[in-house]
Amino acid sequence: MVWYHASLSRQVKGDINPWPVPLDCSTTGPRIRPWADVSPDISRLLQSRGEIVAGLPEPSQGCASTSDKTSGLTEPSVDTHYFKSFKQDRNGRGRLCRYSSVLENTSLVSQACSPHDRCTDFINRVQTSLATSSPPTSTSHPKQVQDDSLPLIRQILQTSGIPAGTIRIIIASWRRGTRKQYACHLQKWLLFCCQRDEDPISMNPHTFLAFLHSLYDKGLGYSALNSARSAVSSISILASDLHNDTIGNHPLIRKFMRGVFNLRPQLPPPSSVWNPEVVLTFLKSWSPAATLSLPQLSMKLLMLMLLATGQRGQSMMHCCIKNMTVKHSRVYFHMRQLLKTSRPGAHVDKLIVCAYSVDRRLCPVLYIKEYLKRTKLLRQSDQFFVQCAKPYKGVSRDTIRRWTKQVLRLSGVDTVRFKAHSTRAAATSLADFRHVPMDTILKFAGWKSSSTFARYYKRPLMADSESRFCHAVLTSTR
Incomplete structure (x- = not known):
């Protein structure tokens, strides 16, 4: 059986790689991740689990023949259930993504989803969100708002049924510097949840505490941890149907942040200024x-x-x-x-x-x-x-x-x-x-x-x- 995996890659230097990758597969072997160009940390994590991140051919090569073998790739097991979020049409193609995989025999794919793959499935949907967005053109203004700077928030808003044009305006509510700062912390949060098999939008206070503690162990101070707290809180208020409270205001989180301030205080500005x-x-x-x-x-x-x-x-x-x-x-x-x-x-x-x-x-x-x-x-x-x-x-x-x-x-x-x-x-x-x-x-x-x-x-x-x-x-x- 032949699977054609299309790129669900994130944006790299302003380009989206849309060329399909042919993979000869049977029913045994490690699972093959259906996108490429994921971040290095997530790629290493997936490989440690026995999952293979599929590479992409050069644009000039187009789609290789079905008889070619992709070097270093083995065949996936039957339990490739991370496709469970995509409904298939009669041709075996996902209805929610124009670059989804085409299966020769769709009955071989299990529809069950274990807790082990909840987080990786969400990463899959974030990558799909990036792939289906329009790549920036060379004539666009360099300071134009790019809604893909916060893919996690973009995916949550899409899941809520908000139109793409409205999403761009909502994401523009964060200034460029804030989006850049939040994107760094949200990527760390997504990787942390993937390592612990947690849902990145479930907002479990104990999981969030463990995440903040991991950043604290890396030497981050009160200011940096407070930025991470604000970034994840921006997800929680969107994922909880706009409730007034956020995960950052949870009593345990507030106590933890007060403890960080006492242990690594952020000193106030100088009491005087130069003349x-x-x-x-x-x-x-x-x-x-x-x-x-x-x-x-x-x-x-x-x-x-x-x-x-x-x-x-x-x-x-x-x-x-x-x-x-x-x-x-x-x-x-x-x-x-x-x-x-x-x-x-x-x-x-x-x-x-x-x-x-x-x-x-x-x-x-x-x-x-x-x-x-x-x-x-x-x-x-x-x-x-x-x-x-x-x-x-x-x-x-x-x-x-x-x-x-x-x-x-x-x-x-x-x-x-x-x-x-x-x-x-x-x-x-x-x-x-x-x-x-x-x-x-x-x-x-x-x-x-x-x-x-x-x-x-x-x-x-x-x-x-x-x-x-x-x-x-x-x-x-x-």
């Missing part, structure tokens, strides 16, 4: 603008804009010359993309950079004009900040962080204690210290209420906080 005057004093030495190298000019301008606007590095990355308005004493960057602080009804529509006529060495508008003139013939992107070497494309978020930390380090700021994002707290704290109205601070930073600033960003400046107590005591004798 921007230290950085500004250093930046004065990088002048005049015409004599600076392109890396120096880029880093100085970036730091001046971060401090002058109180915005994140993400906002600097989204600044675009097409959406920029340059005037004599002001530069406006109109933000056309979502920021981290964006929410329905609230968005920082533009960044305002004002000139500083008191000291031209610290005037951000002057350095913006110099930067535009210097990069006019070099830039290959509409992004405002570009690379300092060929091909002069727009910078990434990592480059923004690296430039920021380099300026902080050269200024004498402890970059082990203070990260690149600390510029936001330093700028807004100094503005508050110098009695800038709170409404103005909230408008520039994009915050909804003063409680956000007071809780997460308002910090006493280091020089001021360190000397205040000493001066108060020593001057008490006056």
Whole structure:
């Protein structure tokens, strides 16, 4: 008998492999997994169980003849019951998947499903979900929402009967960074359930505790475990018909997370922040603008804009010359993309950079004009900040962080204690210290209420906080 196994592979480098694989099979031997290109961890697990992951031929080869033997593959046993989720038509093809296997004799396939294969069957359905989705085209926007980034959630929504277009919108509720973070933890959860023969959507608290404990044993701290907790909880609320409670709020899980915090505490942010005057004093030495190298000019301008606007590095990355308005004493960057602080009804529509006529060495508008003139013939992107070497494309978020930390380090700021994002707290704290109205601070930073600033960003400046107590005591004798 001849089985034709089609690829139920996951997406690899933007391509889906649709070419069938012919396998000569009888009724004995290890089972053959009907997809290829699974993750290495799951592939090793299946092979340890005696299951073979079928490979794929090259596209140019097409379908091999039925007389060819696939190297290294033996014949499956009768109990290949992981096909139980696919209803067959009269030709022996699964109705739920256009790439399902074609059986010459369907009566040889058992329809019973043992607990041993519940998890691997769900992996099969996830792989099928990926294979039947449309592969991205080369003309698609690189930041377009890809619903296959969360295949487990996508499969759960499909099982609920939600249309594909609606699923794409639901998955878009998670930002790109959240989807990337969740996908990593959900893959680990799926592999863990497969190793223990557990249903990945059953949400057994004891199984979830064991999963979190396995991550803890690998050295993960409270923050990473809390991310894994949130990722799996996003499944539980979808798989439980939108109940209000999730597996992450189970009393045992909450107690476990409190124990992790006590054993491996996530320390609060520093109680004080560096004084921007230290950085500004250093930046004065990088002048005049015409004599600076392109890396120096880029880093100085970036730091001046971060401090002058109180915005994140993400906002600097989204600044675009097409959406920029340059005037004599002001530069406006109109933000056309979502920021981290964006929410329905609230968005920082533009960044305002004002000139500083008191000291031209610290005037951000002057350095913006110099930067535009210097990069006019070099830039290959509409992004405002570009690379300092060929091909002069727009910078990434990592480059923004690296430039920021380099300026902080050269200024004498402890970059082990203070990260690149600390510029936001330093700028807004100094503005508050110098009695800038709170409404103005909230408008520039994009915050909804003063409680956000007071809780997460308002910090006493280091020089001021360190000397205040000493001066108060020593001057008490006056």
